[in-house]
Amino acid sequence: MKPHDTRTGRGRPRAFDRAAALAKAMDVFWAKGYEGASLAELTEAMGINPPSLYAAFGSKEALFLEAVQLYSVREDGPDWDAVLEAPSARAGIARLLDESAVAFTRRGKPRGCLIALGALHDTGANASVCAKLRAYRTGNLAKLRRRLERAATEGEIPRTVDCDAVASFYLSIQHGMSILARDGASRATLLAVARAAMDAWACLTSPRGPEGDARSEASTKRGPV
Amino acid sequence: MKPHDTRTGRGRPRAFDRAAALAKAMDVFWAKGYEGASLAELTEAMGINPPSLYAAFGSKEALFLEAVQLYSVREDGPDWDAVLEAPSARAGIARLLDESAVAFTRRGKPRGCLIALGALHDTGANASVCAKLRAYRTGNLAKLRRRLERAATEGEIPRTVDCDAVASFYLSIQHGMSILARDGASRATLLAVARAAMDAWACLTSPRGPEGDARSEASTKRGPV
DNA sequence: CCTGTTATGTATCGATTGCTACATATTTAG
DNA sequence: CTAAATATGTAGCAATCGATACATAACAGG
Secondary structure, three states: OOOOOOOOOOOOOOOOOOOHHHHHHHHHHHOOOOOOHHHHHHHHHHOOOOOHHHHOOHHHHHHHHHHHHHHOOOOOOOOOOOHOOOOOHHHHHHHHHHHHHHHHOOOOOOOHHHHHOOOOOOOOHHHHHHHHHHHHHHHHHHHHHHHHHHHHHOOOOOOOOOOOHHHHHHHHHHHHHHHHHHOOOOOOHHHHHHHHHHHOOHHHHOOOOOOOOOOOOHOOOOOOO | OOOOOOOOOOOOOOOOOOOHHHHHHHHHHHHHHHOOOHHHHHHHOOOHHHHHHHHOOHHHHHHHHHHHHHHHHHOOOOOOOHHOOOOOOHHHHHHHHHHHHHHHHOOOOOOOOOOHOOOOOOOOEEEOHHHHHHHHHHHHHHHHHHHHHHHHHOOOOOOOHHHHHHHHHHHHHHHHHHHHHHOOOOOHHHHHHHHHHHHHHHHHHOOOOOOOOOHHHHHHHOOOO
């Protein structure tokens, strides 16, 4: 039983605020990514030395995973479960995108989403971390899809709608906003993107749906430029 | 005058194919990112030793920038200039998204976009590379916006359309597709996302446009969950 | 007090990072 | 041929990486 976070009251007490140190580490990982954040930066931001970090969190990887957990629970990131609880799928997704636009452009905080950008490249050494973040993202995709499927059964949208495609569409927007935020996009711009994505709701959930033939001009012209 | 690529015919000739080695390096950077790709991996994939790499390309950073240049020129990535040349903005953007969906899911190639994912985190050491990739992306955003503005002046879309918002919307989709591809999305899924984004064209470029009041349900319900 | 337990600071560890010194090999110019 | 120029392979550079050994400090239970 490792005493990473258990406080038995025995021995010398911890001299730093574990939660505060974790929050500091989260910001570093958020800004630099998992591999880009060095132990030196982490320990300096957390105000502790490496042995304290390892005694309290176990390893860099475990610290990162705790930071991601904190990110997904605190208000730093958008609230995905609210998407499921919202009275309508449309309202839930709209709220998700709005909250993302706000969360990705907080003053004094890194831009974009820790879960979307934290570890995109599998370099071998970070395979486990990379896969875990991927699981977060695919889990979010499943949440979106299930909410849309429920909307289809409840009559909010037609049953002909391709829920998987619409879910991928909105998740793509949410991920794309992270990169736009990294590139300096303003909160107003991200909110405009969110609004545009919701303006598209009517088109995506129309009875003929995305499987319709409403793109005659687009992809048939694939001849030479 | 550094002889990185100039061939004067003097001295011992190069024993490897510079272009082929660059293509191999591009694949490594594409898969691992700039910082995630180590010299050991690069030299092994290129089939050369470090001194040959530095004699031919100058540095890891210069090699990466050449790889990015190659990526943006060859068919590996989508053709952004075709967006400008297409007869209509809608057809150009549709083609861009379709080509992206295909390019991000090529068999035997890394998933997603090198320019979108290659160096998202500024860790200090890679600041220059990070800024250069960002310049690529913001340049693409400008290309999209200018094409939409031209469409507005030519009557393809109403003048009331917020071209900057629509451009950010479609670039967000294109960036988001890279992350979806990284997470294992199939080519069919990405093509469905592209199609959904183009289905939204009518909504985004309707006379009332994205600034309309067509989201009464979405954001007014921001009360407690 | 003493013993056991846990945390902290210093000072590293071996491994890996990007990069290069150096001697040798292979070419052209004269 | 000789001399200059460029490339290659070996071997290793200083710096940094994540992670620890060790002695000491600060607590609880007895």
